[in-house]
Amino acid sequence: MLKTGARSHPSRRVLLQHTLLLSALGWPALAGASPKPSAQRAGAWADWDTFAQRFLQPDGRVLANAQGQTHSEAQSYALMFALIANDRPRFKSILRWTEDNLCAGDVTTRLPAWLWGQQDDGQWGVLDSNAASDADVWIAYALIEAGRLWNVRRYRALGRSLAQRILAEETADLPGLGHTLLPGPVGFVVEAGQRWRLNPSYLPLQALRRLAAVAPAQTAAQWQSLLHSSQRVLIESAPRGFAPDWVLYAADQGFVPDHQGEQQALGAYNAIRVYLWAGMLAPQDPAHAPLLQALAPMVERVAALGYPPEMVDSVTGVVQGAGGGGFAAALLPLLQAAQATQALAAQQQYVADHPPQPDAYYGGCLMLWGQGWMQGRYRFAADGQLLVPWGDPA
Template identity: 35%
Template sequence: MLRSQTRRVFCRNSLALSAGIASFGASTVSRAATIDPDWDIYKKQFLLPDGRIVDNGNNNVSHSEGQGYGLFFASTFNDRDAFASILSWTKDNLAHKDGNLHSWRWMPAAPHVTDTNNASDGDLMIAWALRRAAMLWGREDYAEQAQAIVQELGRKCVRKIGSRLVLLPGARGFDRPKGVTVNLSYYNMPALIRAARLDPAGPWNSLIDGGQQLVQSSRFGLWGLPPDWLMIDRKSERLTPASGFPPRFSYDAIRIPLYLKWGNRMPATLSQALYAVSQNYTMSGLPGWIDVKTGERSNYNAPPGFRAVYQFALNGPDALPKLPSVKESGDYYSASLTLQARIAAMEMV
């Protein structure tokens, strides 16, 4: 369930999607196939013929997160063949036999799945992609699958901790007697907004508000940045960087501003913190991680994907500089972040 702290990150290029495919808000969506060079490169680098998305920066494993990214990109770029193969592999290899969620990791060496715990971010992305595909291609079965995932997530991965309603990273292992561990980057705001539409009686609108409030309250150190992993004390509700993890704004937390901006939930305080970091280190010298307690930075610069998130989060779609291309990235996670930043920018125009 826990991701490698050493994996690298991401990029972009100029994108030409039709307005119909980009918005997905109208009842009639353009069905004309859109050939995008970055998606084509992404497929060639990370999508195997059987539908598995490969994390080449993490021993070639696969994640429910990555399968969700692949499904999301395929539905965005109207690629029915890729979507079908990714969904088939996901169902055959990660789907729980007794429910609608997915095991978080698949490894190339047998036994391929050694931990059947789910990852909330992966399940949310899969549900979002299924809903998008249902709208684009008129597939009611996809919408039903998305709703089933969301409803089970609500039952198994949402907890009331004191006055807070929180999203657990997985169904097991994060809710303990003294408190809960959460990952704020799992609060994928646009996906949660879609979850609320799929499951109007569910906890999603409260989670959206609560997630934004958590980010605003989880600012630590010199820069006022949120950590990758956060602990919420059960009795006092005190927020601290979670023990057992480096107290860093890093490869998980970089998704926090991406999803908050995309969901129109970006707190001004986080924008100010990112701006200060970008001014201090410049965009080309962004750190791979920053210790939120000491202010120490990594001895290497962040991959291109960090730059794409910073640019999108700080500039928005109207003044978005040219992002890196997928070809520059060389890494699955980096490329995935870049494509998300590009799509987010398009959809917010």
């Protein structure tokens, strides 16, 4: 987590296809026409409302820690939750605050600063102007999908503009790996031309696949290379099936454990999202099966332990501590995808028995992602599109 430095109704045939798809995803069939977005108002997702009451200020800023600071990550997740909930007012306010305060008033001209809070002089503003690519990817994705689902041209344009800025400023061509997403524009080149620090949890393939699908034709090759490298990072950084928080890529060695970093090759509060994003991939996504296979050891370990590890050494597989209910919630989609029925039931009970503390922003986010998925509030199509029960098919 820490970073450095209004559509018309569809035809009957399309509606039927959409209904069958929703049924296949575990959603109840929709009788008659798809409900208009206004049929599901803000408040339809009680857990999101509770989260917003705890962490979201009226102006659209998410409080991410006890210091009252805000991360671009927090804003990106809140945008996604508001979109899933069909909560247009909150989406609008979250976006406005993000653009005004993290993007100097214009998301088309600069990447969002990753950290905002109280400065040394007592004023409130940007504390670190460096960007975080995971937040940027989810913000771009949320804008593009909000533009499609709500038929708001401005959102689509903003999302595409941000996606192109991500490609231009937060990627690099790594020898032997290709076009690769860096954690941010600055601070992740360990040794020029030789070594880079990467974060596997910053690579939600469904979101990247959607950004690639709407990108200009002239950048198609770069996006395809980025998708290829992202899958490699996810799999090759976890040779024993346990994702690290951070990993080094060396031009002459490939992926090597990041023993230089603070986490010493451990997988913990960053890595838990690798399993989350992987579990939510569409079964038709070409990366679905390879990732399930690569991460099978984590599924097996959770099944054996009965609880989610808080930390796992990605080199030795040694477990340290038990994660909270948020960690268990984040693992639910993967356990479901792996058809680990008993482990899934056990972790669902663990989630119920270990709710995050009321002030635990990150645990609350993981709960919304994981439980929202299990409740069938959203899915991702093979091309990365967001599928929601209230939305018309594309």
